[in-house]
Amino acid sequence: MAVALALSETVRGTTSPNPPVGAVVLDAEGNVAGQGATQPPGGPHAEVMALREAGERARGGTAFVTLEPCSHHGRTPPCTGALLAAGVTTVRYAVADPHPLGGGGADVLRAAGVDVEGGLLAAEVASGPLRAWLHFVRTGRPHVTWKYAATLDGRVAAADRTSRWISGPVSRAEVHAIRSAADAIVVGTGTVRADDAWLTVRDADGVLAPRQPLRVVVGTGGIPEGARVLDDSAETLLARTREPDEVLTALAERGVVDVLLEGGPTLAGAFVRAGRVDRILAYVAPMLLGAGPAALGPSGVSTITEAHRWRVEGVTMSGDDVRVAAVPLTGEGGS
The missing domain is CATH 3.40.140.10 (Cytidine Deaminase, domain 2)
Incomplete structure (x- = not known):
């Protein structure tokens, strides 16, 4: 077996x-x-x-x-x-x-x-x-893994919004392997405007993999006409909404089962608030910034008793970074 x-x-x-x-x-x-x-x-x-x-x-x-x-x-x-x-x-x-x-x-x-x-x-x-498939069959929704890289003090970018590179080369290579197994990669329009995210799977030499997941850009804001996410390296879906359930419904109709959420704090907060994050993969880098955006935006929590609670599945080293995998506690998050 x-x-x-x-x-x-x-x-x-x-x-x-x-x-x-x-x-x-x-x-x-x-x-x-x-x-x-x-x-x-x-x-x-x-x-x-x-x-x-x-x-x-x-x-x-x-x-x-x-x-x-x-x-x-x-x-x-x-x-x-x-x-x-x-x-x-x-x-x-x-x-x-x-x-x-x-x-x-x-x-x-x-x-x-x-x-x-x-x-x-x-x-x-x-x-x-x-x-992911078992989740899809049981719920009718694609399985969502929220992947992010942050510093020890929880920042995903510096005060000037620069973020390359928080995670190390081993983590970045691992993320491309994770992308290669996903059906779709989801980000918000803000991430595309800020980083010109390409959202492709590439090898160590930067060569595009033969198979590319669907690129999904969520939000009602515009993105530049020359954005790399609009090139012909992979198919791109522009989801003109801010509602996680509308995004997931559209993806389910396309046969998408496994989703990798790579959006910034705002989009991540929306998915967490809606209970639509089924797994977290956090890459924590050994650096401190002291300022800059946090990994998670507003997620509907105003007091400690309302915290979204998770169970750690595993903690492993990824080069110099620490990778933490977590799933919602029963009755919490995306369960």
């Missing part, structure tokens, strides 16, 4: 609105016979890719899949049918499928005599490659 999880990570950002799933098929002797991951929409699911590689060696074998095999016919036939046709006798999956149409595959397989068990590495899969 760990191999299947790693396979699913390789296709994050390419499968929406379908989930990024990984699968490994063992032959009857327990040897790896096939591996696969979900292809872009309209293409084969992970199980089918792994079964194709396994061929006849799948008969009497075991399939490990990060998500319960689907049981409905959408753009592609059900994976339960493919597993049965291949003669697989055992299936192990990590996370149950909550989709009202695709769920129930385990029962279909059991009814056909297949030995099925779920829950293997469920926490790792649910908090990793399937986090």
Whole structure:
């Protein structure tokens, strides 16, 4: 299952609105016979890719899949049918499928005599490659990760509004990797005007990646005609609104599942106030400014008892910076 999880990570950002799933098929002797991951929409699911590689060696074998095999016919036939046709006798999956149409595959397989068990590495899969998709299915909204870089005293720019570079090179490279797995990057018009943000995925040499997430600029204010975000490096959506729910509804209609919020303090405050931030990735740099904008603008808090409370998922070093990942406490934030 760990191999299947790693396979699913390789296709994050390419499968929406379908989930990024990984699968490994063992032959009857327990040897790896096939591996696969979900292809872009309209293409084969992970199980089918792994079964194709396994061929006849799948008969009497075991399939490990990060998500319960689907049981409905959408753009592609059900994976339960493919597993049965291949003669697989055992299936192990990590996370149950909550989709009202695709769920129930385990029962279909059991009814056909297949030995099925779920829950293997469920926490790792649910908090990793399937986090955004599971949220999307359960809520109907894209999953929003607010990413920002700030100093030890919480500033995202100096008093003169300069901000390059608060975070170090390791953090910046990591952010490009995070961008590459997202469906959309969201900023406000203020960020575009202040920084001429490009919002693209680039390698260490500055070369554009083959796949680029949707660039989304939120706000009713104008942006310069020559802004880099308007070039042809990636598609750009101008969302002429200040309401987070209107933005997320429009993105959901486009099949966007995983959103990276990179806007400034005002936009971040609006999303936090609306309870539409589902995860925070904060890069804290070892520097002090003493003045300049804070990471978060007005978020509807006037007294300490109204504070938005979060649970820290992890704290790791990113070069000289500290990366803090946090999710809302139950009943708070974007839950």
